[in-house]
Amino acid sequence: MLKKISRQNLIFFGGLLLFFVIVQLAISLHLLNDFWNTILRIGAVMAIVSLGLNLIYGFNGQFSLGQWGFYAIGAYTAADITYRWSNEQSSLGLTIVLFGVLLVGVAILYIRRVLSRIRGLDALSAFTIYFVASLILGIVAVYLGKLAEPVFNTVLRLLPGVVALQIVYIIAVLVAAVLAAEISFLFGLPVLTLGSDYFGIATLGFTIIVKVLLDNSDTMLGFQEMKGARGMVGIPKLTSWFWVFLFLVIVIVVMRNMLHSSYGRAIVSVREDEIAGMAMGIDVAEFKILSFVIGSLFAGLAGGLYAHINGFLHPNTFNFIKSFDPMIIIVLGGLGSMTGTLAAAFAWALLLEGVLRLVLPQGFETWRFVVYPLLLLLIMLLKSNGLFGDYELPFLRQIIPPLKKKLDPGLQTPTSTPASPSSAQKAIE
Amino acid sequence: MxxxxxxxxxxxxxxxxxxxxxxxxxxxxxxxxxxxxxxxxxxxxxxxxxxxxxxxxxxxxxxxxxxxxxxxxxxxxxxxxxxxxxIARTFQNIRLFPNLNVLDNVRIAYHTHAGYSLNDAILHNRHYKNQEKELTERAQDFLAVFNLQDRQAEIAKNLPYGEQRRLEIARALAAExxxxxxxxxxxxxxxxxxxxxxxxxxxxxxxxxxxxxxxxxxxxxxxxxxxxxxxxxxxxxxxxxxxxxxxxxxxxxxxxxxxxxxxxxxxxxxxxxx
Structure with missing residues (x-):
């Protein structure tokens, strides 16, 4: 059996490698122009966001419209870090965010351990504790970041410029993802206690708040380089097909491994029946938070990657209407289907961003948003559990282990012969 | 008594x-x-x-x-x-995990006894594999006790009523x-x-x-x-x-x-x- 599984892994990773090499060759040999290259990378980015949302909505059952907000946070955070490095030769953004996420992350894990011993602590008080701690550590991180900046600058300048830029870029993407995850933890703590519909509305509110803050990022938040509603320009275009593909594979493997474990089953049990899950010893609140945080981590990661594709960010990209994009992708691909999400994300990018832009005459691009809902409507009517339904690629499929042996019949219940007059029946007669 | x-x-x-x-x-x-x-x-x-x-x-x-x-x-x-x-319980109106298979219904009840961390699960290391294998075998043995072993791949909601009841009791007992x-x-x-x-x-x-x-x-x-x-x-x-x-x-x-x-x-x- 072990051999069979490793063969499956071999086929999956071999297939991925082949796909990567073919696309990479096509790009390197200029068979694929910039337009299609961008479309592919956007497809991969959308796949990462949508996988995260599928974890939250498809597997955990929490209807969230906040995914786009975390995507925006990831995008702007990563963009700000690399912008400062490449345009101002300063690693200030990097150091502050790096120290911030590290300190807050450690604090959250520590406080969580302490609070787990306190019984009957309501979500709002817990949130207050976490929030105050994060706020204090955030301020500490700003000072630490300013202190550490010269050190980081000198170390990074010792390296060749290209290498340093790549290092800054990767760290930026990663810390942006962790930042999004930490914000989602703070936000999710009180909000996840709401019922499913109210949670949806609250997360929609979150996305709108993020968008409004980005619109005024230069005045309200004081980040001049983000230029508010005029859009942020001058971000280095560093997200190559290699990076985006690598991160996509990591996300797929992490998510698949998690779902195929007891933790994944616990996450799904929350979707299936919260009360039954609680009665089976599943800490429902904990698993809601867990999947929300990991889903948002993926969103932040995707945001960081997206920011470096076009080198341009505009708050309108993060409009709440767009937050339905990943939602539509996971519904199209099938809730709770990773294969479907992957296929739908790439199809979404290729068709709606790619083909339709070329096919429709100039000025008719907005017609995509007519095709889009129509497509969704058709899918909903014809195949309500998504394009792929329950289908998963062999690698992503959960294998039910065959029965090892038969138990000796003496151990089994007497229920196999239901009609026979039983001792208990005789007892009453 | x-x-x-x-x-x-x-x-x-x-x-x-x-x-x-x-x-x-x-x-x-x-x-x-x-x-x-x-x-x-x-x-x-x-x-x-x-x-x-x-x-x-x-x-x-x-x-x-x-x-x-x-x-x-x-x-x-x-x-x-x-x-x-x-303390384990069953419900008046059966509350299984309807879209999961019979085996997973029982395995969820074992979660507290899983014996590996989330990191082990994400890395899919040896510890995870051993624990998961043991857990699955225990669940299968348990299903066998309740005469549900041949149904392990069945989706719970598709079981006949009597078997759903039996599965619910099995699941409750799985958590020991x-x-x-x-x-x-x-x-x-x-x-x-x-x-x-x-x-x-x-x-x-x-x-x-x-x-x-x-x-x-x-x-x-x-x-x-x-x-x-x-x-x-x-x-x-x-x-x-x-x-x-x-x-x-x-x-x-x-x-x-x-x-x-x-x-x-x-x-x-x-x-x-x-």
Missing amino acids: NETTNGRYILDIQELSMQFGGLRAVNNFSIHLEPHDLQGLIGPNGAGKTTVFNMITGVYTPSAGQICFLNENITGFESFEINQMG PKLLLLDEPAAGMNPAESSSLMDLIHFIREKFDMTILLIEHQMRVVMGICEKITVMDFGEVIARGTPSEIQSNPRVVEAYLGPGAAALSEKFRRRKVE
């Missing part, structure tokens, strides 16, 4: 009350279960039986009174903590509880099915040395298997005793059949004796 271990109760409920707004659903409810007991809780619809179960399992927090399980006060604990301490609460296990079953259920309950009690408290409407089942029965009406305990004591208790008859019925049944019985 009353094997008292140092006079210790496995479940000791004292003067439990539950108030929903102006409605007192349960009032001064007390019950004691010794290890290996099999007790029944009956009463007309709306008597507060399921509310008692919900309070024991932490779905509701009682307005007054206390619940002690294995000498520990568990009043106000969360549902999942109570399960982890060793010390006390099992069954909420109307025979609901919707025909006589043949309910007698095989009675056998199953006996079997569970002997094989797992289980203490069981059950709510049931089918008198045949309750009277057939319970040693001690508590009767509730309008949130209060109105009678307690062995099945034969309960059957002849006028207050119980009155609760079920209305005032005047007790006298009638007494008359009926006398005539039958004559």
